[in-house]
Amino acid sequence: MTSLTENKSKRIFLSAPHMSGREMEYIKQAFDSNYIAPVGPQLTQFEELFREKTGFEHCVAVANGTSAIHLMLRSIGIKAGDLVIASTMTFIGSVCGATYLGADLAFIDCDRETWNMDPNLLEAEIKELLKKGVKPAAVLPTDNYGQACDLDRILEICQPHGIPVVCDCAETMGTRYKDRHTGKGATAAAFSFNGNKIITTSGGGVVASDDGKLVDYARHLATQARQPGLQYEHHEVGYNYRLSNILAALGLAQFEVLEERVARKRAIYDLYVKKLNDVPGITFMPEADYGKGNRWLTAALIDDKVFGTGPQGVIDALEADNIEARPVWFPMHLQKVFSHCRVAGGEVAESIHRQGVCLPSGTSMSDADVSRICGIIRATYKK
Ligand SMILES: Cc1ncc(COP(=O)(O)O)c(C=O)c1O
Incomplete structure (x- = not known):
């Protein structure tokens, strides 16, 4: 597989389609x-x-x-x-x-x-x-x-x-x-x-x-x-x-490649955790013990007080290198269109939204791509 790092101008998307070849x-x-x-x-x-x-x-x-x-x-x-x-x-x-x-x-x-x-x-x-x-x-x-x-x-x-x-x-x-x-x-x-x-x-x-x-x-x-x-x-x-x-x-x-894709998504998550685990202020979306997720997107929380910048700082730093990252979902109860709706709680979703970032998780990314992304995130710490 050609590493995207070989062509820095090529955009890394959040989760690009990945064809099997057939x-x-x-x-x-x-x-x-x-x-x-x-x-x-x-x-x-x-x-x-x-x-x-x-x-x-x-x-x-x-x-x-x-x-x-x-x-x-x-x-x-x-x-x-x-x-x-x-x-x-x-x-x-x-x-x-x-x-x-x-x-x-x-x-x-x-x-x-x-x-x-x-x-x-x-x-x-x-x-x-x-x-x-x-x-x-x-x-x-x-x-x-x-x-x-x-x-x-x-x-x-x-x-x-x-x-x-x-x-x-x-x-x-x-x-x-x-x-x-x-x-x-x-x-x-x-x-x-x-x-x-x-x-x-x-x-x-x-x-x-x-x-x-x-x-x-x-x-x-x-x-x-x-x-x-x-x-x-x-x-x-x-x-x-x-x-x-x-x-x-x-x-x-x-x-035909579903199981392969699940394994690769999970490996990408594991690699992010391995490479960023020691960075103060970054934690990752936990996995419930009742299941085995497909890790569609690797999502992390960035505590700006500890890390020095919030999710937007990370998103901007990645964007400067032509890499797409996104905030986690903007909760429905905060959407203007649903402002009249009842909500039970809401503070957890609000806090995850404030701190959350979805990192590039496409299965066609190489380990080198993930390492490069982690390097950029690490360089954003206390910048
Ligand atoms: C949680 C959730 N619900 C619904 C949808 C809607 O799916 P689609 O984009 O195929 O209409 C999506 C996907 O985009 C989703 O992530």
């Missing part, structure tokens, strides 16, 4: 058979592979993770006026679906140990809402930066009240929670295959569930809710959300 072969097969359409054999194979890799019994592949979450929420019956409880520490794509459906949102803080939804806060929030006579229509936790949320604890809290749990697993393809894939055990889960994800279809997503009826309904909605037969008959309004067969072909080659 993508064009599968895309060519799709072209040669003229399946240049949203459905075709490659799409069917992509869904088969997804089920094989994750253990979900059913799935439907769609245009992206945002549409997968939208579709998942609609498929469990979320409608205008419902309340959906979501993570505040997340990307907006996690909660767009609820707003598209006219539902209200309430946010739950994360905990410091996992950076995911704090189950204790969730429990207290549900109790309080029920006391007020408000029953949440769904709980939607995000798995952040490749780490699983504590799904069993969340299920324990929600199931006695009949509240469905649907997971935003956009970032956790290949992540294990206990002895299973992330999202397994929830009513449904949504995944992203965006270009920056651990494996990609350029743009793509999946709704997965062990409930066949739910997935059949999601598939129906994703194809304009068209009734069987030729005459374009509709009993409700759906979406044009199916993943293109061409992009699914790309995904077939990506699935």
Whole structure:
């Protein structure tokens, strides 16, 4: 592999797409058979592979993770006026679906140990809402930066009240929670295959569930809710959300290297920790003992009082060398657009946002690239 350090002008991205080398072969097969359409054999194979890799019994592949979450929420019956409880520490794509459906949102803080939804806060929030006579229509936790949320604890809290749990697993393809894939055990889960994800279809997503009826309904909605037969008959309004067969072909080659990519992401995290562990003021996102994350992005906290500068100083120093780094998620409860929403806690997400930086984590980076990045970060200390 050519090291990017050999060409300093070449930008290092946060998490660039990393091709396996067989993508064009599968895309060519799709072209040669003229399946240049949203459905075709490659799409069917992509869904088969997804089920094989994750253990979900059913799935439907769609245009992206945002549409997968939208579709998942609609498929469990979320409608205008419902309340959906979501993570505040997340990307907006996690909660767009609820707003598209006219539902209200309430946010739950994360905990410091996992950076995911704090189950204790969730429990207290549900109790309080029920006391007020408000029953949440769904709980939607995000798995952040490749780490699983504590799904069993969340299920324990929600199931006695009949509240469905649907997971935003956009970032956790290949992540294990206990002895299973992330999202397994929830009513449904949504995944992203965006270009920056651990494996990609350029743009793509999946709704997965062990409930066949739910997935059949999601598939129906994703194809304009068209009734069987030729005459374009509709009993409700759906979406044009199916993943293109061409992009699914790309995904077939990506699935072949999933385990390799997880191993490389984890090795990149380990290398960052090894090279920066002794720098005062830098700590890394912890890993919960209940799972094995895919370490989609290596995220670190920078204590500016100790380190001398905060995340922005590190981001700027890397940018000066044509290297992309980003702050961690800007919490949803701080977003202007959600300023009217309830939030339980919020201080942990705010503090992680203030101190957090996502470091370049693309699997095509060499160890020398990571070392160079660490050298720049080290040189920023007390500068
Ligand atoms: C946590 C989270 N949720 C949802 C999404 C939306 O996925 P997509 O970009 O495929 O629409 C993303 C990815 O960008 C994400 O990181």
